[in-house]
Amino acid sequence: xxxxxxxxxxxxxxxxxxLARSLVAEGLGTAYLLIAIVGSGILGExxxxxxxxxxxxxxxxxxxxxxxxxxxxxxxxxxAHFNPLVSLMLACRGDIAPRVAAFYVPAQLAGAVAGVALAxxxxxxxxxxxxSHLRSGPSQWLSEFLVxxxxxxxxxxxxxxxxxxLAGAVAxxxxAGFWFTATDFANPAVALARAFTDTFSGIRPIDVPGxxxxxxxxxxxxxxxFRWLVPNLR
Amino acid sequence: xxxxxxxxxxxxxxxxxxLARSLVAEGLGTAYLLIAIVGSGILGExxxxxxxxxxxxxxxxxxxxxxxxxxxxxxxxxxAHFNPLVSLMLACRGDIAPRVAAFYVPAQLAGAVAGVALAxxxxxxxxxxxxSHLRSGPSQWLSEFLVxxxxxxxxxxxxxxxxxxLAGAVAxxxxAGFWFTATDFANPAVALARAFTDTFSGIRPIDVPGxxxxxxxxxxxxxxxFRWLVPNLR
Amino acid sequence: xxxxxxxxxxxxxxxxxxLARSLVAEGLGTAYLLIAIVGSGILGExxxxxxxxxxxxxxxxxxxxxxxxxxxxxxxxxxAHFNPLVSLMLACRGDIAPRVAAFYVPAQLAGAVAGVALAxxxxxxxxxxxxSHLRSGPSQWLSEFLVxxxxxxxxxxxxxxxxxxLAGAVAxxxxAGFWFTATDFANPAVALARAFTDTFSGIRPIDVPGxxxxxxxxxxxxxxxFRWLVPNLR
Amino acid sequence: xxxxxxxxxxxxxxxxxxLARSLVAEGLGTAYLLIAIVGSGILGExxxxxxxxxxxxxxxxxxxxxxxxxxxxxxxxxxAHFNPLVSLMLACRGDIAPRVAAFYVPAQLAGAVAGVALAxxxxxxxxxxxxSHLRSGPSQWLSEFLVxxxxxxxxxxxxxxxxxxLAGAVAxxxxAGFWFTATDFANPAVALARAFTDTFSGIRPIDVPGxxxxxxxxxxxxxxxFRWLVPNLR
Numbered sequence: 001x002x003x004x005x006x007x008x009x010x011x012x013x014x015x016x017x018x019l020a021r022s023l024v025a026e027g028l029g030t031a032y033l034l035i036a037i038v039g040s041g042i043l044g045e046x047x048x049x050x051x052x053x054x055x056x057x058x059x060x061x062x063x064x065x066x067x068x069x070x071x072x073x074x075x076x077x078x079x080a081h082f083n084p085l086v087s088l089m090l091a092c093r094g095d096i097a098p099r100v101a102a103f104y105v106p107a108q109l110a111g112a113v114a115g116v117a118l119a120x121x122x123x124x125x126x127x128x129x130x131x132s133h134l135r136s137g138p139s140q141w142l143s144e145f146l147v148x149x150x151x152x153x154x155x156x157x158x159x160x161x162x163x164x165x166l167a168g169a170v171a172x173x174x175x176a177g178f179w180f181t182a183t184d185f186a187n188p189a190v191a192l193a194r195a196f197t198d199t200f201s202g203i204r205p206i207d208v209p210g211x212x213x214x215x216x217x218x219x220x221x222x223x224x225x226f227r228w229l230v231p232n233l234r
Numbered sequence: 235x236x237x238x239x240x241x242x243x244x245x246x247x248x249x250x251x252x253l254a255r256s257l258v259a260e261g262l263g264t265a266y267l268l269i270a271i272v273g274s275g276i277l278g279e280x281x282x283x284x285x286x287x288x289x290x291x292x293x294x295x296x297x298x299x300x301x302x303x304x305x306x307x308x309x310x311x312x313x314a315h316f317n318p319l320v321s322l323m324l325a326c327r328g329d330i331a332p333r334v335a336a337f338y339v340p341a342q343l344a345g346a347v348a349g350v351a352l353a354x355x356x357x358x359x360x361x362x363x364x365x366s367h368l369r370s371g372p373s374q375w376l377s378e379f380l381v382x383x384x385x386x387x388x389x390x391x392x393x394x395x396x397x398x399x400l401a402g403a404v405a406x407x408x409x410a411g412f413w414f415t416a417t418d419f420a421n422p423a424v425a426l427a428r429a430f431t432d433t434f435s436g437i438r439p440i441d442v443p444g445x446x447x448x449x450x451x452x453x454x455x456x457x458x459x460f461r462w463l464v465p466n467l468r
Numbered sequence: 469x470x471x472x473x474x475x476x477x478x479x480x481x482x483x484x485x486x487l488a489r490s491l492v493a494e495g496l497g498t499a500y501l502l503i504a505i506v507g508s509g510i511l512g513e514x515x516x517x518x519x520x521x522x523x524x525x526x527x528x529x530x531x532x533x534x535x536x537x538x539x540x541x542x543x544x545x546x547x548a549h550f551n552p553l554v555s556l557m558l559a560c561r562g563d564i565a566p567r568v569a570a571f572y573v574p575a576q577l578a579g580a581v582a583g584v585a586l587a588x589x590x591x592x593x594x595x596x597x598x599x600s601h602l603r604s605g606p607s608q609w610l611s612e613f614l615v616x617x618x619x620x621x622x623x624x625x626x627x628x629x630x631x632x633x634l635a636g637a638v639a640x641x642x643x644a645g646f647w648f649t650a651t652d653f654a655n656p657a658v659a660l661a662r663a664f665t666d667t668f669s670g671i672r673p674i675d676v677p678g679x680x681x682x683x684x685x686x687x688x689x690x691x692x693x694f695r696w697l698v699p700n701l702r
Numbered sequence: 703x704x705x706x707x708x709x710x711x712x713x714x715x716x717x718x719x720x721l722a723r724s725l726v727a728e729g730l731g732t733a734y735l736l737i738a739i740v741g742s743g744i745l746g747e748x749x750x751x752x753x754x755x756x757x758x759x760x761x762x763x764x765x766x767x768x769x770x771x772x773x774x775x776x777x778x779x780x781x782a783h784f785n786p787l788v789s790l791m792l793a794c795r796g797d798i799a800p801r802v803a804a805f806y807v808p809a810q811l812a813g814a815v816a817g818v819a820l821a822x823x824x825x826x827x828x829x830x831x832x833x834s835h836l837r838s839g840p841s842q843w844l845s846e847f848l849v850x851x852x853x854x855x856x857x858x859x860x861x862x863x864x865x866x867x868l869a870g871a872v873a874x875x876x877x878a879g880f881w882f883t884a885t886d887f888a889n890p891a892v893a894l895a896r897a898f899t900d901t902f903s904g905i906r907p908i909d910v911p912g913x914x915x916x917x918x919x920x921x922x923x924x925x926x927x928f929r930w931l932v933p934n935l936r
Binding site: 277 | 752867881
């Protein structure tokens with residue numbers, strides 16, 4: 001079973017039990033993704049003795065490696081989108097049914113929010129606390145636009161032309177993005193959930209909408225460009 | 235020979251000499267795994283000049299990379315479980331004979347304990363010393379539950395659906411887990427052996443039972459969920 | 469579609485629209501490569517609290533991982549050269565038409581220069597500023613000669629004999645080169661573009677010609693040696 | 703062409719020109735390996751502001767990544783042994799002709815010594831200087847025995863049963879070994895050459911023989927054990 005057929009997998013399963021399995025896998029994977037992001041942020045900051053570069057290095061390496069493992073693990077079960085924009089893009093292209101995407105997005109959100117609470121609990125923090133981490137302004141929105149544009153363009157292209165390398169490419173890109181962008185969320189479920197942890201990886205609730213707009217615009221721009229760059233290739 | 239057939243390999247070898255080979259490979263691999271964990275912990279702490287984040291970074295990268303190499307190397311010989319819970323899970327699913335699992339577990343334990351002594355000796359430490367590193371409490375048990383749940387779920391799924399990517403996924407997950415969990419043992423043989431080194435990677439003997447319980451519960455939960463998520467797929 | 473056929477891909481597309489697609493992909497990839505180099509350099513330096521090793525570690529890991537993702541992503545569209553010397557080498561060997569190389573080089577340069585401005589903007593820096601980072605002298609030119617020699621020899625060999633491993637090998641080599649050479653540019657488009665950012669990754673404009681000469685000599689030496697080492701193998 | 707046939711490649715080429723090509727590739731690769739080890743050691747120490755853990759982290763990551771790239775690149779040309787013990791082991795097993803091994807070893811030594819001079823020159827150091835870095839004593843010899851035992855066992859096994867994963871496994875193992883052993887040379891050509899640089903990676907000439915003995919014993923032990931563990935499998 002290659003990665004492409006996996007991305008379509010949910011759409012092929014018509015019975016309720018199969019969709020349920022996909023949703024559980026999708027929620028589970030998104031929960032572990034947030035555990036990786038938030039957990040490694042907390043431990044990184046705690047151990048780095050004030051050196052933010054060290055904390056971010058741990059955060060980036062841990063998230064990139066975990067994302068790779070999660071995609072390899074769960075792609076055969078749900079496609080391993082873990083990201084509403086990926087599900088919506090695949091629905092736009094007709095790879096999954098719109099109805100499936102409509103179930104995936106809440107499963108991703110629920111998984112993300114649960115993951116934050118679990119990460120906080122593992123490190124003796126209250127499960128939820130609103131973040132006070134300011135992340136706003138045009139340069140951060142540009143950053144969020146660019147990183148999402150790249151991610152959606154990459155998934156669009158690789159899911160068609162390089163399915164077996166998709167997990168490694170996406171994980172390397174997101175891990176690298178911790179450093180080459182000022183933001184590296186690229187995922188509305190992640191952005192929303194990170195508002196609920198007042199730790200290294202948090203984002204002020206009031207700053208979330210700006211990120212969601214920038215991410216959506218980046219995804220739309222990728223859709224327009226890559227519809228032309230990778231045409232008729234199915 | 236793919237990874238799946240490798241996992242079953244020991245069961246296919248009926249003669250004594252084949253089982254003996256598997257047991258040597260399994261013990262050897264677990265010994266090198268502990269050498270990697272304990273050795274890189276010692277050197278990391280020694281060189282990091284008090285910065286725990288740096289020590290843990292070295293510990294995580296070295297263990298993850300070594301684990302990848304060990305699985306690739308020894309999976310064709312023994313399946314490269316290196317972990318009693320993996321052997322028991324495969325026996326539960328009928329992939330290996332219960333008798334084989336019964337031999338694997340002591341081989342893993344012996345390898346793990348020998349690895350600790352070799353690591354300590356390489357760095358001029360006494361071969362065995364009881365650890366004084368406190369690791370206990372509900373948040374650590376939750377952490378150990380979650381990381382083991384993920385590991386067993388991943389092995390269950392990948393050994394069936396993604397055998398060739400199993401080594402990379404498991405190594406990335408365990409390497410990342412040094413940061414996204416507070417514990418990252420996920421392995422009773424490792425937990426037991428680490429009680430015998432009073433260095434960076436140690437765990438107080440009195441804290442081991444709590445870890446063993448949390449790991450076992452995590453593995454059982456994964457068994458129940460993934461029996462439903464990945465059914466009838468052989 | 470394997471990596472070899474991808475490298476020839478542009479040459480096979482005779483119509484204008486296909487060439488246009490290749491050029492957009494090539495420019496886009498080179499832009500993201502510079503975003504990765506310059507962006508991670510800025511953030512690394514900003515967060516490292518004066519420790520240059522930490523900044524360079526972030527810079528090297530981020531660039532290597534991003535380069536891997538970019539090659540996997542865009543190789544099916546343009547060959548993912550991102551480097552005028554790679555395009556010229558492939559034209560010399562007859563893998564792509566000279567006319568295609570003549571279009572690729574300006575696309576790479578435009579992408580590189582745009583990437584620098586985007587990276588600077590993401591971090592609230594002026595889009596362009598001439599670098600004051602001195603990089604000159606015989607030891608740096610030797611370094612630049614050696615790293616380019618290796619890169620061109622590697623692309624020459626792997627594109628013929630190991631196409632599917634090319635992305636990983638090149639990314640690992642360039643990421644490692646941040647540390648094992650004193651320079652690690654190996655790419656005239658990168659060298660030129662880096663003159664326009666007065667940040668961690670910059671190079672004084674007056675030092676660029678020395679780098680270009682060293683890179684060109686390294687590429688020529690690789691061409692001569694590998695034409696003999698890997699002959700008649702197509 | 704898979705990695706196994708590559709390891710035998712030199713033996714299949716009977717004409718002088720083919721052997722010459724293999725020797726050039728083997729020397730070139732060993733030179734770049736030493737450039738990576740020594741160069742990243744120098745730059746790591748220079749930039750790490752006295753923090754040895756940071757210098758070793760750069761050294762380990764750079765060497766591991768470079769080794770991966772070099773094996774992928776040059777294995778189709780010479781087998782990419784870069785290590786006299788690997789060549790001798792393959793000759794023992796009959797994979798290459800003894801005569802080929804007899805040419806490979808001096809090519810590796812010459813490459814290693816040239817690599818040290820090039821690395822030193824890139825960083826404005828004298829090309830050769832005897833090292834004053836003490837590396838001796840039973841614990842270091844044990845370390846060197848264990849790391850070589852693992853390397854030779856891994857090459858023995860993977861070259862037969864997992865040829866396509868050999869490059870990644872060996873590179874991960876050696877990179878990890880910088881941390882989990884106290885030494886991580888595992889290669890007589892590397893040990894000898896490192897005596898000629900008075901930098902981070904050096905070894906006192908008087909300490910080299912101890913390393914050579916430990917490495918040879920480790921290789922012999924691996925030969926004995928793995929001849930039994932991986933029998934009749936060709």
